Amino acid sequence: MEGSYQTYFEKSPVAVFVVDEDGTYLEVNPAACELVGCSESELLSKNVSDLSTSGESTPPSFQHVRETGRVQTELQIQHSEGHLIDVLLDAVSLGDGTFVGYVRDITDRKEREREVESLKERLELAVDAANLGVWDWDLETDTVQFNDQWATMLGYSASEIDSALDAWKSRVHPADRELVMEAVDAHLAGETAYIDTEHRLQTADGGWKWVRDIGHITERGANGDPKRAVGIHQDIDERKRAEQELEAAHDRLRQVIDLVPDLIFVKNRAGEYLLVNDAVCEAYGRPAEEIIGRTDQELLFTEEHPKAFREDDLAVIESGEPKTIPEEDLVTADGETRVFHTTKIPYEPSGSDDDAVLGYARDITELKAYERQIETQRDNLEVLNQIVRHDIRNDLQLVLAYADLLHDSVEESASGHLHTLQNAAQDAVAITRTARDVTEVLLQSGADRAPTRLRPVLEGAIDSARSNHEHAAIQVEGSIPEVSVLVDDLLESVFRNLLQNAVIHNDQELPEVTVTTTAGKETVAVSIADNGPGVPDEQKAEIFEEGVQGLDSEGTGLGLYLVETLIDRYGGSVQVEDNEPRGAVFTVELPLA
Template structure:
């Protein structure tokens, strides 16, 4: 951009407003032709350049956002010729080098005093005058020189009368034609008569003459014959020389090799032909979108996916949008726009689309931009539609099957579990005819079946009979297209397609259909997953039964211990009291302490036995309230309790209280009667710690073993009982250092209740 002949309009960019004002004042005083426009950053400067004619730019280097070099790069992309002077207080060889590489016109470092503005004004005047001179006097030569060096072809000057004798030829003539430039300049070889292809000669000459007669530039394409006889496609552009520098009329132009472009155009046409063929015959839904006009072409399969014929659909962008589910459309457009902007290699999205019948069908859309303009603007995109409804149904079924895994833990009989399995098969997998046979004394009687199975459609079979027996014995699932063709299948009705899946050692699950080939591998996979959850439910019942038996045995043991050990102990304690009344012996206190220790051991052993029973009934328990209750049941003396607990958890309240009591006793036994005990929350549980002597690192695992104790009064069962209670809940416990150096016990993996 340039200003008037006399005026010099300068755009000064500097983020320091006081410096900018001073510079403007000084420059306008130095030369009254200079008009300074100020910008405080590169962004506002670019806005000024877009709206006003500027003769020269003067820019600082250090500025917020873009620095001076970055600003110069942007300016050069827009206008490679406008004078640009870097006027900066930060001087270095690196900055100067970068500025020169970016195409700076001049580089001037700021100094003190007003003389610098005289120098700057002089540099501005010289730069603007040079630029104006280049534009007014050297434009023609510059364009020719640029064409010669840049274009893969030739630049020429010739007479305007046919046969257009060449007077000057520059560029790579031999590569283009096989002839030396001198051969054309001496008329040894004529461009029109010897090089232009005979079949294209008349049309090319006529087009050029018509353009010259109309006073406009010409632009023609034609074939040429090289010296070796090969053929090339070229593009010739030019017009009359109106400079008047050479007497007579002359024609100037340039000729470039466009053979590769023609090959690409032919390949594009062939691609289009193949695409049109695919559009007619593909089993996939195929679409082609002209992005600028929103014109869309689809094939028959695209329409069929939605239940239409091709004639019923108007293939426009708005038609497509109206059929995409409203909840999916924003996400689809976001993905598509990212690809159109060049941010992704291809476009892919899953969306629900409305069918002719009013249902929603899941469609996967995959496409890519196949043609862009020179500026990257998308021109044409193409892609395919896939019907993924069955795949989505399969995925949804998988999610729902996983969700019912915990649901079946609520059922406490095998029959209830089987009935829930049948229900899930019907509602989630859409299996209408299902039956479950559970093994009993070598037979496989029916335990549960779908409502659609008639009474005579299933029967009890032996473990060595039919498909059900084969499935049970082999512990392998089977998929049959037609059970009528399977030897020894013994179907109980007009059934053809079938899936048979073993339920571990418990029995067999089967689903059947009256249609041949009704089921596929996806159906078998879903059936196997359903049955896997059924097996887990059966295993849970078995484990709970075994656990119940173990609990009963432990309770029986505790009762025996309580009866058979406490009675003799009580007798011994009573006799000791009588003996103390009848005689005075220094041996009696030793006996009394021994009997007390035996009583404590019996209590701990009984507690240990009871706490080994797994927890089955959990309730919501407030940690602080339970700890407070435990504190009341322990002889705490001068000990101090600091509670920092807010959690509520799922636990057996009685056992949790026992855990707290044992940890409190342990702290007092080892930390002394005035110990301070602190209890608080953890992200996944809670902790109890004291300020006593602590536990050496090499003993922190051993403290949970039965009989381990460092106290003369301890039984060694206190922390073992704590560990038993933790394990019975499925928690974890770790002994570590307290904040005051004492012992700290962290209980984690606890179910916190919000």
């Protein structure tokens, strides 16, 4: 038997130490020597305190076995190279003052336990930091355990949470419950790798909180039936509410886009529609879902339009610059050809790196028709202007010429009638001149202005007025300054009409007209004063309106309207005031060039 024991002692994989009452090693087997990295002789020269990490002369484990006769414990001992070894010690007293200890190396197991503990600590820290609610479902009892964060997330304390599965189900929003249970059942049946849902849970105050629920089966029975599942609840309430607000904003924007009468669309590089508003749908005669993902080639009713649209789209995408197409035709679903003014700009759809083009097209069909109508009217007005300027005026000049020839041939009793005829013809000539000027204003609304010397223009108008109204006294007070104003060639018509107005609407036997010019730093003012009946206060504000006639006037009312229209074009002003002791003063103010 002694031989068998010795063989076991020598061959045992377990380290065996035999020590005396003082802790001195009496016997050690090869496994013990290998464990601590010493030779047998080295080890037999040591004491248990030499391998202890406590630093005491009598290690606690050795003291305990001396007192009780046996000890089982886990501890660390010193290796000869200085590192520590985790061991499981089973020591007994042999009753004769000696002790035997069986020591197993458990370093690997303890390292794994420490790693698991560290991982557990990190996981708990992560769960706490992320405010994750953890659940643990026992499928055999249908009970669920929750951590404190899960309860706090919903406004409860841990003691208030019922562990029954039905209690958890009752907290799921009714609208989400079916979806959640379908996801759970699919995972339990092995159809999905995880339970992964987003749903609402009722909080302690009766409200609802959005959570993301992720879990999976961690344990199955012998027959494969699930026994345990664990998972987390993540608070996603803020994100879901932000998504809902974004969705609501998107819906509002969509409503606004659909209310816009212009065609609004987005197309990608391949020419496929990514977005269209209701106006596009109406033009194409299709709902949005039949347009999205399709191209103009598939949607339009002609061959040339898709090609032109495609060229414009690619030009914008390639250049990265906006492009405006002043006029382009589109045959709509009802077969009508409409004209559009289209603008296309580079666009990058949200969440995509694909190049695209954003376009908006305004229907200008009616506007173009109106422009053609206006152009026709302008042509007709030009014809009328030619007639007024040439045919009618030439005939009136002929009347005046023959009237002058008859002046010495008619009897004295008829001379009054001849004078009336001459005055009427002269007035008609003046009217044709005013009508000509008004027509030119209408035809040349965009005429360019240029710096023009004021003095020769004003002097020319005064000379013409003196020649046409020899019975009137027209004088210039002071000198006309040498200044330039920014006007066109119709400025003389302004002064001619004001001078004519001062004479022909004068009730005095000798109409007197005085022209005064005053230059300032930025403007020049030309005043034309008369000794006529003046302008009543109630007419001063409206006398320059089209067709408004002066007091007891038989004129057309176009002269002063023409004056106000031209002065407004020049960026100036015109006003009328009372003259002293009687009459009116018309003052034109023009900015200097």
